[in-house]
Amino acid sequence: MKETIIPIGPFHPLLEEPELFTLRVEGETVIDVDVKIGWNHRGIEKLAQGLTWDQVPYLVERICGICSTSHPYACVLAMEEILDIKAPLRAQYIRSTVGELERIHSHLLWLGLAGHFVGYNTVFMWAWKYREFVLDSLEHLTGNRNHYAMFKAGGVRRDFSQKAMDFTMKSMDGVEKALKMFLGVVSDDPVLKKRLVGVGILTYEDAILYSATGPTSRPSGVDHDVRRDEPFDAYDKVDWDVVVLKEGDVFAKAACRILECIESVKIIRQCIENMPEGEIDAGVTDIPPGEGCGHYEAPRGEVFHYMRSDGTGYPIRHKIRAPTFNNLPTFKATCPGAHIADVALITAAIDPCYCCTERVGVVDNTGNKSVLTQDDLTKLSIDRTFAIRRDLGKLTWDPYSKLI
Amino acid sequence: MFDKPIIDVLKEKLGDRIKDISQPRERRIYLFVDGKDIQDAARIIFFDMKSRLCTATAIDTRLGVEIIYHFFIDEDGMMINLKTVAPRPDLIIKSVAAVFVAAEWIEREMAELFGVTFEGHPDPRRLLLADDFPKCIYPYRNDYPQSKIEGFEAFPIDSPDKDNTNDL
Amino acid sequence: MPLGLSSLKKSIWIYHMACSPCNNCDIEILDLLTPRFDVERFGVVLVGSVRHADALLCTGMVNRQIKPRLQEAYLQASKPCIVLAIGSCAINGNIFRKSYNMAGPVDRAIKEVDPNAIIVYVPGCPPKPEAMISSVVKAIGFLDTLKAKAK
Numbered sequence: 097m098k099e100t101i102i103p104i105g106p107f108h109p110l111l112e113e114p115e116l117f118t119l120r121v122e123g124e125t126v127i128d129v130d131v132k133i134g135w136n137h138r139g140i141e142k143l144a145q146g147l148t149w150d151q152v153p154y155l156v157e158r159i160c161g162i163c164s165t166s167h168p169y170a171c172v173l174a175m176e177e178i179l180d181i182k183a184p185l186r187a188q189y190i191r192s193t194v195g196e197l198e199r200i201h202s203h204l205l206w207l208g209l210a211g212h213f214v215g216y217n218t219v220f221m222w223a224w225k226y227r228e229f230v231l232d233s234l235e236h237l238t239g240n241r242n243h244y245a246m247f248k249a250g251g252v253r254r255d256f257s258q259k260a261m262d263f264t265m266k267s268m269d270g271v272e273k274a275l276k277m278f279l280g281v282v283s284d285d286p287v288l289k290k291r292l293v294g295v296g297i298l299t300y301e302d303a304i305l306y307s308a309t310g311p312t313s314r315p316s317g318v319d320h321d322v323r324r325d326e327p328f329d330a331y332d333k334v335d336w337d338v339v340v341l342k343e344g345d346v347f348a349k350a351a352c353r354i355l356e357c358i359e360s361v362k363i364i365r366q367c368i369e370n371m372p373e374g375e376i377d378a379g380v381t382d383i384p385p386g387e388g389c390g391h392y393e394a395p396r397g398e399v400f401h402y403m404r405s406d407g408t409g410y411p412i413r414h415k416i417r418a419p420t421f422n423n424l425p426t427f428k429a430t431c432p433g434a435h436i437a438d439v440a441l442i443t444a445a446i447d448p449c450y451c452c453t454e455r456v457g458v459v460d461n462t463g464n465k466s467v468l469t470q471d472d473l474t475k476l477s478i479d480r481t482f483a484i485r486r487d488l489g490k491l492t493w494d495p496y497s498k499l500i
Numbered sequence: 501m502f503d504k505p506i507i508d509v510l511k512e513k514l515g516d517r518i519k520d521i522s523q524p525r526e527r528r529i530y531l532f533v534d535g536k537d538i539q540d541a542a543r544i545i546f547f548d549m550k551s552r553l554c555t556a557t558a559i560d561t562r563l564g565v566e567i568i569y570h571f572f573i574d575e576d577g578m579m580i581n582l583k584t585v586a587p588r589p590d591l592i593i594k595s596v597a598a599v600f601v602a603a604e605w606i607e608r609e610m611a612e613l614f615g616v617t618f619e620g621h622p623d624p625r626r627l628l629l630a631d632d633f634p635k636c637i638y639p640y641r642n643d644y645p646q647s648k649i650e651g652f653e654a655f656p657i658d659s660p661d662k663d664n665t666n667d668l
Numbered sequence: 669m670p671l672g673l674s675s676l677k678k679s680i681w682i683y684h685m686a687c688s689p690c691n692n693c694d695i696e697i698l699d700l701l702t703p704r705f706d707v708e709r710f711g712v713v714l715v716g717s718v719r720h721a722d723a724l725l726c727t728g729m730v731n732r733q734i735k736p737r738l739q740e741a742y743l744q745a746s747k748p749c750i751v752l753a754i755g756s757c758a759i760n761g762n763i764f765r766k767s768y769n770m771a772g773p774v775d776r777a778i779k780e781v782d783p784n785a786i787i788v789y790v791p792g793c794p795p796k797p798e799a800m801i802s803s804v805v806k807a808i809g810f811l812d813t814l815k816a817k818a819k
Contacts, residue, residue: 136728139768142640146766221702228699307553402555417554422553422602632732
């Protein structure tokens with residue numbers, strides 16, 4: 097059959113940043129995928145060499161707005177390795193709390209987008225709705241919705257207030273309830289299962305060979321997590337588990353992310369309950385000559401920072417590796433042989449549309465107008481899901497009969 | 501996973517190919533090998549010792565471009581930093597991407613930003629820089645001309661007497 | 669009064685262009701669409717093609733590779749087209765101003781191809797979603813001045 101080349105991008109209706117995918121397809125089957133990146137290249141490593149040690153965490157925060165805790169986290173860990181110190185205990189707990197809150201908001205963001213990509217906009221709207229509660233907690237705790245500017249070598253810049261911590265504990269209850277509902281939706285929904293199970297399988301061997309990290313490789317059975325393998329800060333002082341699944345398809349990746357969020361809620365609760373009193377800053381002034389590596393388990397995988405100091409006020413080399421740099425080449429292993437619509441699930445090129453949750457007005461038979469609450473709508477959609485499952489079980493009608 | 505310290509395992513497996521080895525911290529090992537041994541050393545650390553390639557760092561130094569491959573062994577929580585130097589003036593070194601695919605993108609990045617030539621790289625194209633970025637100008641080298649490139653003007657900072665460097 | 673301008677005021681269709689941002693303004697733009705902020709109340713719809721758009725939401729410092737694409741996309745948009753430079757990077761480059769890959773902020777890149785372009789600046793790193801809504805509303809107000817000129 098004749099081979100066709102389909103370019104997607106750099107600006108495409110995908111909701112994230114620009115990339116250029118070049119798909120080589122034969123009929124409907126993808127043979128090869130090539131990704132061209134560089135539309136977002138800003139030369140941050142070079143810029144970091146012109147900034148003082150105190151300014152570098154602000155710069156690395158602006159690598160990514162979604163992982164805006166993970167990069168400063170790894171960066172200050174690298175600095176502290178050069179200094180050979182550890183942050184005070186309260187600062188360690190504060191850092192871990194912010195890091196885990198960010199993980200929940202990032203995973204909910206991904207879950208919403210994934211729902212959007214498969215054309216299931218209810219998941220998109222609901223996930224982003226509950227994500228707002230996490231952002232509210234972060235705003236109370238740190239002062240901003242994104243770009244928290246909390247981290248510095250040897251501690252944190254701001255303390256948590258008791259009021260904000262109480263607010264976070266309260267909002268975690270709602271978030272946990274929502275996460276459990278999502279877990280039910282994803283594991284139960286026949287439509288999602290038909291669309292996601294068995295799509296884009298990344299095998300264990302490929303995950304090892306490409307050195308994939310984070311929720312890309314853990315659903316493939318690779319048992320690793322930097323927070324457990326090289327314990328730092330509060331992560332070895334609280335009780336939590338690493339989520340490892342076996343299947344490696346898109347469905348397992350979605351499930352892995354939701355399960356990780358539930359673990360994060362556990363960590364945040366323990367951190368805030370056991371928050372010790374004391375200093376939040378070790379008072380670092382100079383960075384001695386030396387080299388240090390810091391890595392942190394960002395929501396998307398391992399973030400790696402290498403810093404080298406010659407004793408002056410500026411780093412002489414700052415190497416940054418984001419998780420996607422290792423995870424993106426796994427397209428080459430997962431996409432060939434797939435259906436072209438399944439590539440669209442990963443590259444996700446569909447138009448957005450909307451739904452609204454609490455603003456639906458219905459008129460009942462007596463003419464009285466009433467407003468459906470969130471719980472009513474949840475119940476309605478669950479009933480509808482059961483109805484779809486019944487229909488799928490005994491498919492008696494022909495969906496195309498009306499067209500003819 | 502190993503029944504003895506990893507630094508001893510490394511010494512045993514790599515033998516006299518190691519020029520220098522040290523363990524400055526509990527979970528960090530730094531070792532230095534010659535450029536001709538880099539493929540062997542990377543193969544042994546990646547496949548035999550079951551590690552994961554975190555990334556690679558290139559640093560412009562007086563001797564040449566220093567390249568550090570960072571491996572992490574998940575089970576032991578140990579980071580192995582494998583150093584080598586691509587000597588001046590040619591900056592040619594054997595490619596690790598020919599051994600395992602995980603190093604492919606990072607070597608493409610180092611090649612375009614530092615001008616290192618990786619011998620035997622399966623896909624030596626540009627990765628990050630713009631298509632019209634001048635050839636033979638490598639922005640991460642120390643001798644990179646920050647302001648003056650022929651026909652390629654950097655974004656002008658508004659007024660030269662008002663230095664905005666530190667108002668971040 | 670031209671019919672196009674008066675109908676444009678009712679419902680602005682926006683197209684989101686990420687010109688090497690840090691993704692933060694982008695997720696805040698997406699936040700606008702979700703239940704908490706919900707700009708569809710004002711008739712603001714995110715569309716999938718630049719040819720349908722009335723406003724371009726540009727985020728990020730513009731790097732050398734994306735600049736020609738941004739200019740091309742602007743030329744393809746139907747006029748009058750409002751450009752919203754969202755975030756500090758889009759206005760002046762912010763922390764990336766001295767980067768070797770910087771090709772000028774959004775307004776410079778757009779004004780190279782169209783000196784009369786309408787550009788709305790939304791400062792902040794990232795701007796709050798409320799600020800973005802307010803900027804879109806102000807941009808609609810600016811269309812009134814255009815209308816007055818066209819009379």
